[in-house]
Amino acid sequence: MLVKEIERVGIPAVQICTILPIAQTVGANRIVRAIAIPTPVGAPNLPAEEEKALRESIVSKAIRALETEVNGQLTIE
Amino acid sequence: MAKYRVVHYINQFYAGIGGEEQADTGLFCEEGPKGPGMAFKGALGPDFEIVATIYCGDNYAVDHTEQVMPQIIETIRKYNPDLVIAGPAFNAGRYGPMCGAVAKAANEAGFLSVTGMYEENPGVEMYSKYTYIVKTANSAAGMRKAVPAMAALCKKLVAGEEVSPDADGYFKRGKKNVFVDKNGAQRAFEMLMAKLKGEPVVQEIEMPPFEAVEPAAPIKDMKHAKLALVTDAGLTDKTNSFRLESSRASKYVALSIAGMDSLSADDFSANHGGYDNTQANRNPNVIVPLDVVRSFQKAGAFAELEDTIYSTTGNGTSLKNAQSFGAEIANRLLAAHVNGVILTST
Numbered sequence: 177m178l179v180k181e182i183e184r185v186g187i188p189a190v191q192i193c194t195i196l197p198i199a200q201t202v203g204a205n206r207i208v209r210a211i212a213i214p215t216p217v218g219a220p221n222l223p224a225e226e227e228k229a230l231r232e233s234i235v236s237k238a239i240r241a242l243e244t245e246v247n248g249q250l251t252i253e
Numbered sequence: 254m255a256k257y258r259v260v261h262y263i264n265q266f267y268a269g270i271g272g273e274e275q276a277d278t279g280l281f282c283e284e285g286p287k288g289p290g291m292a293f294k295g296a297l298g299p300d301f302e303i304v305a306t307i308y309c310g311d312n313y314a315v316d317h318t319e320q321v322m323p324q325i326i327e328t329i330r331k332y333n334p335d336l337v338i339a340g341p342a343f344n345a346g347r348y349g350p351m352c353g354a355v356a357k358a359a360n361e362a363g364f365l366s367v368t369g370m371y372e373e374n375p376g377v378e379m380y381s382k383y384t385y386i387v388k389t390a391n392s393a394a395g396m397r398k399a400v401p402a403m404a405a406l407c408k409k410l411v412a413g414e415e416v417s418p419d420a421d422g423y424f425k426r427g428k429k430n431v432f433v434d435k436n437g438a439q440r441a442f443e444m445l446m447a448k449l450k451g452e453p454v455v456q457e458i459e460m461p462p463f464e465a466v467e468p469a470a471p472i473k474d475m476k477h478a479k480l481a482l483v484t485d486a487g488l489t490d491k492t493n494s495f496r497l498e499s500s501r502a503s504k505y506v507a508l509s510i511a512g513m514d515s516l517s518a519d520d521f522s523a524n525h526g527g528y529d530n531t532q533a534n535r536n537p538n539v540i541v542p543l544d545v546v547r548s549f550q551k552a553g554a555f556a557e558l559e560d561t562i563y564s565t566t567g568n569g570t571s572l573k574n575a576q577s578f579g580a581e582i583a584n585r586l587l588a589a590h591v592n593g594v595i596l597t598s599t
Contacts, residue, residue, distance in 0.1 A: 185583040216486070239595075
């Protein structure tokens with residue numbers, strides 16, 4: 177709901193979340209798959225370096241989503 | 254066969270008394286159909302007889318509701334009808350609620366009742382639970398369609414036939430108890446099987462409709478863009494001085510990250526009842542990636558990061574609250590000239 181209201185005023189907003197069907201059903205326009213529910217952009221089991229790299233890859237996808245022209249819904253896995 | 258008896262309620266305008274200047278007309282009752290009652294007489298056919306028409310000025314009805322309503326009910330009782338029709342009121346703001354009140358009171362007195370209104374008439378919200386309100390156009394120009402629709406529903410009701418909001422064009426009346434042969438587990442299982450087979454599935458509980466929002470234009474020049482971070486993960490300050498709720502949030506909070514390169518567990522915590530907050534409390538960057546976002550900014554991937562993180566708790570929070578938080582946050586982001594938002598959800 178939050179991303180929709182932000183997109184409504186013309187600001188592109190990407191939602192990073194684990195349960196993609198929720199974001200898709202509610203109607204988010206830009207969606208990126210997160211790592212896990214309690215740690216959407218973290219993986220505490222991995223060594224610090226690897227975890228950081230994973231977080232970077234998700235933020236990169238989010239930035240890419242903000243740069244992408246969207247018709248309907250964009251989901252980046 | 255005896256005819257079905259109908260009492261019809263209308264206002265002073267449809268009774269032919271006059272418009273706004275006659276809105277103080279008191280309560281009257283005449284035998285037989287009047288105004289739109291003539292059209293109902295035709296649409297209902299020979300099995301029905303409009304035995305009386307009750308009418309009242311719109312202002313008078315509003316100003317003297319407490320006296321008028323018992324008199325109306327008394328009059329309805331006197332004619333002992335099979336059915337009470339009120340309106341239709343289209344989008345009339347006084348007439349609609351009055352039609353709803355008459356229909357509700359008739360219903361409570363044991364008479365079937367039907368009225369008709371436009372969806373934005375306040376009477377729909379007030380009375381759709383208590384009576385059948387047939388959907389109409391927003392002005393009297395819709396009379397030619399409203400009368401047959403209302404009459405069709407009336408015929409089914411007096412005959413004791415099954416009716417439904419979808420088939421009969423009235424506003425949903427809310428919950429209804431029904432008896433079914435199979436228990437919930439059996440029905441859920443059958444629904445699942447139907448889904449797996451790709452067969453059509455009819456939901457027993459209607460999901461709230463989610464309207465689509467036109468996608469915002471993408472950021473063309475990321476290197477010069479200003480981004481902001483938003484979350485529904487229940488991020489708050491270390492002591493939750495905002496008292497952000499862990500579920501059913503009534504608020505969102507604005508957290509300053511000015512000059513910070515990452516979210517320190519000394520400054521921030523998570524208060525969200527829908528997931529295990531342990532990891533987030535150990536390293537809040539796993540719910541809102543400020544560390545990485547800041548390093549991307551410093552590397553020149555984008556120009557500026559908004560100094561405030563907007564945060565709420567997405568756990569049992571009502572759609573209405575979420576919508577209003579979103580709208581307020583959106584306006585604050587606009588005011589801060591933010592070009593794009595990264596939102597993390599747990």
